[in-house]
Amino acid sequence: MDKVKNQYINREISWLNFNARVLQEAEDHSVPLIERLRFLGIFSNNLDEFFKVRYATVKRIALSGKTGKSVLGGAKAKDLMEDITRIVIDQQTESLKILGSIKKELQKEGIFIIDETEVDSGQGAYIKDFFLNKVSPALATIMLNDLTEIPNLKDSAAYLAVKMVMKPEQELTGIKKLIKSPEKLKRYALVEIPRTIDRFVELPSNDGKNYIIMLDDLIRYCLGNIFSIFNYESVSAHMIKITRDAELDIDSDLSKSFIEKISSSVKGRQISEPVRFVYDKTIEKDTLQYLINKLGIDNNDSVIPGGRYHNRRDYMKFPSLGRTDLLYEPFPPLAVKNLNLEGSIFERIAEKDYLQYAPYHSFSYVIKFLREAALDPKVRSIKLTVYRLANNSQVASSLINAVKNGKEVTVQIELQARFDEEANIEYAEQLQAEGVKLIFGIPGLKVHSKICLVEREEEGKIKRYGFISTGNFNETTARIYTDYTLFTSHQSILKDLKKVFDYFETSYKINKYKHLIVSPHYTKSTFKKLIRKEIENARAGKPAYIKVKMNAITNYGMVDALYEASRNGVKIQMIVRGVCCLIPGIQGMSENIEAISVVDRFLEHTRLFVFCNNDDPKVYISSADWMTRNLDYRVEVGCPIYDTDIRKELLETFEICWQDNVKARIFNEKQDNTYRKNAKAPVRSQFATYDYYLKKNNQINGE
Template sequence: MAKQSVSLVNRETSWLEFNGRVLQEAADETTPLIERIKFLGIFSNNLDEFYRVRVATLNRMLDYNKRSGESLSFSPRKVLKEINRIDREQQKEFSGIFRNIVRKLAEEGILIVTEREITRPQGEFVRKYFNQYVRSQLFPIMLNNLKSSSLVDKSIYLAIRLSSSARPGKFQHAIIRVPSKPLPRFVLLPSPDERKFIILLDDVIRYCLDEIFSIFGYDTFKAYTFKFTRDAELDIDNDVSKSFLEIMSESLKQRRLGAPVRFIHDKTMPADLLDILKHKLEISETDTLSKSGRYHNFKDFMSFPDIGRSDLLYAPVPPLEHRRLPRQESILNVIRDQDILLHYPYQSFHYIIDLLREASIDPGVKAIKMTLYRVAKDSSVVNALINAARNGKSVTVFMELQARFDEEANIYWAGKMQEEGVKLIQGIPGFKVHSKLLLIRRKEGEKNVYYANVGTGNFNEETARVYADDSLLTADPQVTADVNAVFHLFESKYNPPKFKSLIVAPFHMRNFFTRMINSEIRNAKNGMEAWCIIKLNNLVDDKMVKKLYQAGKAGVKVRIICRGTCTLVPGIKGLSENIEVISIVDRFLEHSRVFVFHNGGDEKYYISSADWMVRNLDNRIEVACPVNDAGLRQELKTMLLIQLKDNTKARIVNHPDINPYKDAGKTPRIRSQQEIYNYLKGI
């Protein structure tokens, strides 16, 4: 484990260890077989984004260091070397897991076959499929004409060696993109029995290469897969004469021409062909060059085809009804009388859709305001907001155009909403709005009454089925007044108001959490009970880590549930022996941020959109919201304590052994996500 110091883990290697936990799920024999192959897809997709963003940033730092001669506080070259070492080890493990899963699938009568293994009737089917669906999507580029700018990021290509038996030793080369969008990556083949045969689109193309190239006199074809990954960081233009929508649109076009950061190729590719590709694609010595197997872009395995074997998938977990939100009753009326806490995906996100639908047609509702960061492909949230505007409501949306990899979708939805009369507050270059807020203003008698929703995750009905998040519905006047103040903040060019209830970054959040930890430190030094429970996705802010070390040294019991990157090292004698850090990686993606402080017996509970990273605390609009209802506090605490007792899917973070399971082998077995579902089902 590469460390910056004894007490801080490098954030990049920590992230790779998190992705290693995803790989553990693919290796876990207790995970249903098809879910295991989907975890390989998640691992691959995660790694792609890591290279496109984090490795690309390190490459930029390395280049800057060379050009400027300035010394950075760490060596990007050393970090890149360590990343490549870990990546090689994980890729070796990945390949072994994939081979094992393929064997297990075959034992279940599910065979992933190559173009060399199909029967004649299957071959006839493949040719028919190729000519009907695939051929029109293929646009070969002769290698002599290839330019780096011709290649599409996140795609896989076949480098094809063409030859003729009439001219032995004479070769030509071509490049074909495998069109896994818009086509599916997997094709189900006809079977003579009950077995299922699956061929990848790559091999469909391999089987039919003669359909494309034989007219040019070639009769021998050999195809080798490669994948080309670009720098995905955006360079934001500061031209004040352009709207931010225009600036973002132009920046996205530039992303398609980003510098190469990773080149993966079939290890059987001939050296001369590899050299030509490296030259044509401008692959330098600083770019990651990896040998791999026959198939790349395993992210497509996240969409493994439905083969009718539910026994090889997770058992269905139907969303639970919330006992305080009976169907066919006004949600607004319920919220007026009591706070409600929703927990996705255990409970349905459709309560939010129902709330928006009710607000869009309720004659008393006059205005709706909402922040949007990532929305679903066919967003019911956006459609509900558009419907509200059509019904004469004043609808205002802050659409964050800088949501990484969702920029194009957000630009599209921004345009749709503007067309329908929704007032759009556009993002600001260099400054992201990451808070998850909804505010409804309703005229009740002679006064305006406000209703708010503050959440830890996006207003996205698709991800809410797999992301574990918390969402507070409230009519508390202090909370709703502060939510309203946040929206005024957007509209008044960031003149920060004073907040009475919400903790808002970048104005107060860092100082607030520092004060809360300091309070626990004072209590511990005075011999009082002192503890905190911190749940987040990433803990990499050096100042907050050092403050937690200070708390641990003072005797504060610090328990942390951190799914992803964590630079803090627990269990160091004299520094962090009072700190426990676990990560839970399971069926659902742990996404909520929850903070609990003992506070001398007057326990304080907060849910938040913010991790403890510099970007969240100092460079984004983030919100932490107090949970004031005693019953809801107990609900949150019970769920956190269940997770802290997990001995099935919890791993110890930054242990000398990488990713050991916590309390492995102990009984009774506690799998927190299942236990939380059962708990919520019973309350």
């Protein structure tokens, strides 16, 4: 095909555009007020992870002396670093404006976030007592002047950079000393904000209003207590934060276990190279320069002026204060139609397939499946993949219970699940101690598939049951991430699923699959084959379309395949939550492609792929996005949907999402996150999807 200018959107820039959509939610006045504050927290948390992973990668390429153009989609690494910094500074400025606006609106609701200068005498007594009993024992304070080398600051921890201007005649521990040099009149310190204490401290009130002080300001209020031994004229405190490269450096020592290597690598993150230095833009110039010199910040690091408060990710946990009117109306999880949690789930699955669509449906079906497998005398073995588990996971408890009941339990646990390594190491050690057989993956590949297989003895033969999901087996995220889980006893599908688990143990043997689409060997080629079939049908004048829903599309080979389909008249509808390197609507390249992103109260996490197949749709769910890492460097599983009712359900809920004209943004060449607006009745797809399932259940109940 002829080269078109801007054939792809740069991946990093597209990711920043996604985070801008999250920021739009914080700005949207139709979103409940406290939820808007929490979206600001999500925006900040996303940005932290972006710098730890994506920006760190760009920086490594730049420092290597290579351009990185092949990896970065045509952009030069150093130029891209500058573009990222510029965009992030603009976004941070916008986020501070939004935060200021939200605080004013909170005040109208009787909720006041005050700082250390606004504390009254009654609140001051409470703060001092709170500080002495809870905060002071947890504080770590570093005096900088006498240190030739500063201790490594923790990744993403927030610190108050304190400057004391001393009196010329300083009295310290009973010794009077005349200080003549102006520089010696200054003493610098860092106070780490404890992560073990809630960031938002609710203060007592006599007027019926809510008063909250942030832990940072509570510490500022008590600086005199912290530095009481110093005879200073003035003291000031400004927040700073360092973000470090999160890439794991895996030890090659053969004498260490894989768990030991990952554990050591995770600890190494705390001393890895800094990639971002954020500071309060009101900090004094001399203090800032002192810190930059002392910390060894260089021109290759992204130095970003920010507001008074960092680690705004903590707003994700802003207290509800009993104000349900300022929160989303609850969506109680619904039952899966015809699938009763009280009876035997295996008996129902033996009759037909069922689809759980969390969070619209209760996640309890996954727990019910595992608990029943743990108790059922006929069950011989349970195999499961683990990528991210919840704290106090019922999934892990069910597996341990199964072992205690004599079942053979095998868990493939991914120790390198980004930012969940420590939790997974703890679970691995716990499961191993209880007798669960653990598999730690395949060299060079992450196991990202979400699968479970149960073997049950029925009438002297082994019958298999299982589930295949687009998301993690995590009770916490299942309340906010949208994900499909297919429960099935389709023996041919489950025969393929057994081959996947066999591959974990004998990775030298590459299996062939009749039904499942498995990375790294078959996902890319299978989807390209399905796309080519649509092209052939379009050329033959037959119906041809493709509908996809995923988190991201960054693999240029898949983008090119869709461009080719578009040029041949295949109509393509794409719902992509996050990064989209494809540009829709370009004449001669992608005029038959439309793409939207839906960002709303739930995180869209489902992966759905629909191919017209001459009006006999082929429908798949998958754990894989169309990213190079999912296609080539991970074990992923996609599953065909054969049940006609479930196929219909998936197509109908896709259509609901596609019709969204409230929370859908349009992907275009401008990358301006324009909301899709039209003259049709408003459709807010997540709310409409909940209503869709509510109506289904009401119909079955005869209402």
